[in-house]
Amino acid sequence: MASTMLSLVSAALPLQENHKGKMNLGSSDCSSFLRKEKRNPFMKTKSFGRINMAIAVNTSRFEGVTMAPPDPILGVSEAFRADNSEMKLNLGVGAYRTEELQPYVLNVVKKAENLMLERGENKEYLPIEGLAAFNKVTAELLFGAGNPVIEQQRVATVQGLSGTGSLRLAAALIERYFPGAKVLISSPTWGNHKNIFNDARVPWSEYRYYDPKTVGLDFDGMISDIKAAPEGSFVLLHGCAHNPTGIDPTPEQWEKIADVIQEKNHIPFFDVAYQGFASGSLDADASSVRLFAARGMELLVAQSYSKNLGLYAERIGAINVVCSSADAAARVKSQLKRIARPMYSNPPIHGARIVANVVGDPALFNEWKEEMELMAGRIKNVRQKLFDSLSAKDKCGKDWSFILKQIGMFSFTGLSKVQSENMTNKWHVYMTKDGRISLAGLSLAKCEYLADAIIDSFHCVS
Ligand code: KET
Numbered sequence: 001m002a003s004t005m006l007s008l009v010s011a012a013l014p015l016q017e018n019h020k021g022k023m024n025l026g027s028s029d030c031s032s033f034l035r036k037e038k039r040n041p042f043m044k045t046k047s048f049g050r051i052n053m054a055i056a057v058n059t060s061r062f063e064g065v066t067m068a069p070p071d072p073i074l075g076v077s078e079a080f081r082a083d084n085s086e087m088k089l090n091l092g093v094g095a096y097r098t099e100e101l102q103p104y105v106l107n108v109v110k111k112a113e114n115l116m117l118e119r120g121e122n123k124e125y126l127p128i129e130g131l132a133a134f135n136k137v138t139a140e141l142l143f144g145a146g147n148p149v150i151e152q153q154r155v156a157t158v159q160g161l162s163g164t165g166s167l168r169l170a171a172a173l174i175e176r177y178f179p180g181a182k183v184l185i186s187s188p189t190w191g192n193h194k195n196i197f198n199d200a201r202v203p204w205s206e207y208r209y210y211d212p213k214t215v216g217l218d219f220d221g222m223i224s225d226i227k228a229a230p231e232g233s234f235v236l237l238h239g240c241a242h243n244p245t246g247i248d249p250t251p252e253q254w255e256k257i258a259d260v261i262q263e264k265n266h267i268p269f270f271d272v273a274y275q276g277f278a279s280g281s282l283d284a285d286a287s288s289v290r291l292f293a294a295r296g297m298e299l300l301v302a303q304s305y306s307k308n309l310g311l312y313a314e315r316i317g318a319i320n321v322v323c324s325s326a327d328a329a330a331r332v333k334s335q336l337k338r339i340a341r342p343m344y345s346n347p348p349i350h351g352a353r354i355v356a357n358v359v360g361d362p363a364l365f366n367e368w369k370e371e372m373e374l375m376a377g378r379i380k381n382v383r384q385k386l387f388d389s390l391s392a393k394d395k396c397g398k399d400w401s402f403i404l405k406q407i408g409m410f411s412f413t414g415l416s417k418v419q420s421e422n423m424t425n426k427w428h429v430y431m432t433k434d435g436r437i438s439l440a441g442l443s444l445a446k447c448e449y450l451a452d453a454i455i456d457s458f459h460c461v462s
Pocket residue numbers: 073074092093094095161162163164165190192238243271272273303304305306312317
């Protein structure tokens with residue numbers, strides 16, 4: 001315990017008797033030391049006969065540090081673990097589970113890891129920008145091999161600590177080179193976006209996205225808010241499978257969004273965390289990004305392999321900055337490296353090698369696509385079963401068809417905060433308080449139970 005620590009301050013100091021016969025510290029140097037000590041709220045001095053002692057009391061230097069609230073997404077998993085109910089269901093975090101609700105390691109990942117073991121690869125530091133083979137394939141997966149932006153070397157790709165770390169690198173770049181520029185984010189968006197820009201000291205504001213009346217996209221609101229933003233703002237867009245709503249613009253709407261962004265001289269900034277999880281096709285899910293790139297626009301794209309390769313804990317992703325010249329791309333890359341070096345020095349190698357092996361090998365790549373389709377297919381099946389169960393059980397005849405229109409890992413149920421709390425407190429269904437459920441954590445067997453919980457929360461709690 002800190003409180004047991006005693007320091008004998010006076011032991012080495014000259015002592016002098018005062019007129020009452022007590023011993024006191026004599027030198028002026030010494031009394032100034034004590035004066036300083038008295039100003040320190042964590043130190044108290046006490047006189048024990050001939051010796052003055054400084055006692056560190058049981059008060060922490062971190063007294064001013066308040067308790068942080070649990071994370072709205074990852075905190076849900078912590079609460080889930082603490083629940084002993086047999087019925088409990090974790091639909092909080094967007095992490096794929098099997099039909100048996102077990103975590104899933106993709107076969108192609110196991111194969112790639114076996115290859116890596118066989119080769120006996122070393123654990124030397126990577127360059128700051130990451131594994132070259134990874135950076136090459138990740139840009140190709142995103143833009144399509146042979147895309148002019150790659151051929152003309154106009155993409156600055158730097159391996160990042162998954163999607164989050166890549167977004168954070170880009171945020172730091174914006175803060176450094178576009179001081180005062182605003183990032184526009186959708187309302188609602190993935191909860192961590194705001195944290196990322198706040199921590200990077202990048203100002204942000206929201207554009208309308210979700211319309212609760214239609215449980216669909218507020219396209220007109222989105223367009224007018226992007227138009228109204230100061231020229232040269234960054235517009236954060238979810239490349240596919242918008243989180244949390246599961247609502248994506250149509251191809252025609254993407255074209256119009258690109259028109260407005262171009263008109264206003266804004267810079268599109270894509271967050272691609274679910275490539276392959278929206279449609280089951282890696283190419284189709286990159287079409288929004290490719291459409292913008294094909295217009296010759298400069299843009300940023302943060303990528304993540306947490307979901308589509310199930311590499312959550314490997315922290316593997318990338319930031320890509322498409323520039324109008326190879327020269328600009330080289331300079332941007334050099335600055336991204338400069339930002340990364342004091343933050344985390346260089347990125348981890350294991351996940352990068354897995355991605356390089358899977359995406360870079362035609363046989364493994366094809367196998368991955370099949371597994372990807374299986375995962376996306378399982379989610380589509382539970383989405384359908386949940387809709388069927390809700391429609392069959394809901395005696396009030398509410399239209400639940402919006403669930404079928406949403407895509408990706410999530411469904412945005414429209415449940416309010418108190419209704420979501422009822423889902424957890426009464427039904428042991430763990431979900432985020434914005435009404436989002438991760439269908440990736442749901443099995444066909446649990447759909448009926450979930451439908452009962454949703455109907456009860458929706459109709460009986462207000
Ligand atoms: N962008 C979006 C839109 C996103 O949903 C996530 C993760 C990320 C980026 C970052 O993931 P990373 O593992 O850093 O590559 N979302 C899930 C997990 C989380 O909140 O961290 C989620 O929404 O459940």
